[in-house]
Amino acid sequence: MEKEIFTHGLQVNRRHFLSKLSIGLGSVALGSLLIPDLFRGAGSGMSAEELTGVPHFAPKAKRVIYLFQNGAPSQLESFDYKPKLREMWGEELPESIRQGQRLTGMTASQTSFPLVGSIYDFQQYGQARAWVSELFPHTAKIVDDICIIKSMHTEAINHDPALTFFQTGAQQGNRPSMGAWLSYGLGSENSNLPAFTVLLSKGKGNGQGVYSKLWSNGFLESVHQGVQFSSGEDPVLYLSNQEGMSREERRKMLDRLAELNQHSYEKLGDPEIQAKVAQYEMAYRMQTAVPEATDLSKEPDMIFDMYGEDSRKPGTFAANCLLARKLSENGVRFVQLYHQGWDQHGNLPSEMSIQAKDVDQASAALVKDLKQRGLMEETLVIWGGEFGRTNYSQGKLTKDNYGRDHHPRCFSIWMAGGGVKPGIVYGETDEFGYNITQKPVHVHDFQATVLHQLGLDHERLIYKHLGRKFRLTDVAGKVVHDILS
Known part of the structure; x- marks a missing residue:
């Protein structure tokens, strides 16, 4: 049976398309440009809604740079200011606030849950008067360019499933990652570079591992797998x-x-x-x-100074941010950075300050660099981890030292460019920083919104595998239109 193709509301099939054009090499080439999937095998079983290679509607963004902070940075030391926790330092977390939420194996045996406020000061910045910790002075200067979401929540409570959930839409492995879905749905802007690349860096804090399953193509064709770039002489092994x-x-x-x-x-x-x-x-x-x-030798000194001294050291987060800008500028659809070291179960004050210093300047510089090059509107930048941190201390609490366990109920991320409203704070948590009180954003909502900004309907970007139609957002997800311009 002749497979039908739907594009811009026009229903055609291959035979009809070619019959209306002279069958010459020029016409065949034109057909492949207009409808990239025109020559996909008829036995692939693609339906009209599975047609790939063109957006479903006009996109606001062309590319994504995802600065993933692996290990989960504490929202209470970054963007979710809770002075009440300082006032109640050492007091027991009220059961009415905890509401019987499940705990990890690391704190399940604790008999006490003493509240602990951040030892770092916060100030308000920008037109939105967004609260930002003193640990992020460079990010504070770009608050009018970013959207801070304080009401993210997830279902996973441990690192591996939570990280996998953010990247693939499922807590188990063998699913395509977000970059693979974008490669499948839109293809590459540059035929000489992969649509999906991965960069790794590691801070001095307690690191959680990252694995190739996070940039896997899953059940999609292997051409959609992320290509890992290294910091050695050969960027691609x-x-x-x-x-x-x-x-x-x-x-x-x-x-x-x-x-x-x-x-x-x-x-x-x-x-x-x-x-x-x-x-x-x-x-x-x-x-x-x-x-x-990947050649950064021609970058002027002012650019290296903007990203920080570490940007001259291959393999650092700062160098990877600069490299991400260059890859994105060259048409790489999805650039995924992973920075490890955010798992502060203990010694949070000392460890998190080092981690923040590793990433703050370069993250802000990336936004400023894209903006000055006129690339901000077509590039969506994302910063955040896999879940948040508890408002109570894990283990022993002292005057100047504490740790925080995993907290999936609420945490903060920020997004910039790509049609996202700049200079706003979205969502709110209670005065204890434990539960969401306004405008919750689930992981699937976040994923649906990212796809939407690139012109893809998350309910239509599907792939049939083992008799079932799969998508990044599984059977959930709603676009968060309130943060979109």
Whole structure:
């Protein structure tokens, strides 16, 4: 049965499309540009709502840079100011506030839950009079450019499932990550670079691991998997030619390999064969594109000064922020940064100050840099972790030292650019910083909103696998229109 294609309200099929155009190479090329999925195999089982390669509606953003703070920074030491916790320092968390919420194994055995306020001062900044901790002086200067969401909440209470939930929409593995979904839904802006790249850095605090499943393609074609960039001489491992092989010889090898794979595809019909060929070709093109896209040597001193001294050190968060800007500028659809070290169960005051210093200046610089280049409106920047931190101390509480356990009920993130309203604070928590009182935002709501800004309807971006239609937001999620311009 001829598969139908829907685009901009027009219903056509392949035979009808080609019959209306002269069957020449120019027309075929035009067809592939207008409808990227025109030549996808008829046996792929794609329905009209699964058509990919074009947005569902006009997008506000073209790209995403996600600054993920792995380990969960405390909202009570960053953007959710709660003076009552200082007033009640050491007093017991009221049961009426806790409401029997489940605890992690690290505090389940505690018989007391002493409240603890932040030892750091807060001040109000910007037109929205947003409260920002003294740990984030550079972020305080850009509050009129960002949207602080104080009412995020999640279902997971431990790091791995919570991190996986944010990245893939499910707490278990083997699901496509957000970057993979965007690659699947929109493709790449630059055919010489991957649509989805990953950068890793680590602070001096207690780190939680990150794993390749977080940038996996899951059940999508492997071409949508995130490509990890390293800080070494070869940004992408195994990309360079082996010793003794020239670029011309590699080209001949790939052409021969493509012929063999085409024979296999014709015999087996496995779409993953074509995906592998596409990856080989991408790797070949990346050999020349990646060195140029990752070369920071031409950046002026004023840019390095803006991002901070660490931006000259490959592999640091600051250097990765600068690299993210350059990759995004070159058309990489989704740049994912992970910065580890935010898991402060103890020694929070000393450890979190170091972590904040690692990321504050560079995060703010990224926003300012994109803004001065005229890229802010088309680039969505996200900053935040996988859940929040408790308002009570984990373990022993002293005058100047404490720790905080995991808290999924409420936490803060911020977003900037990409059609998100600047200079606003969204949502509110109670005076104890324990429960949401206004405008809750679930993880699936956040994901639906990100997709929406890139022109994708989260309910229509689906993929059929093992007899079920999957999507990033599972069976939930609502776009948070109140934060969108």
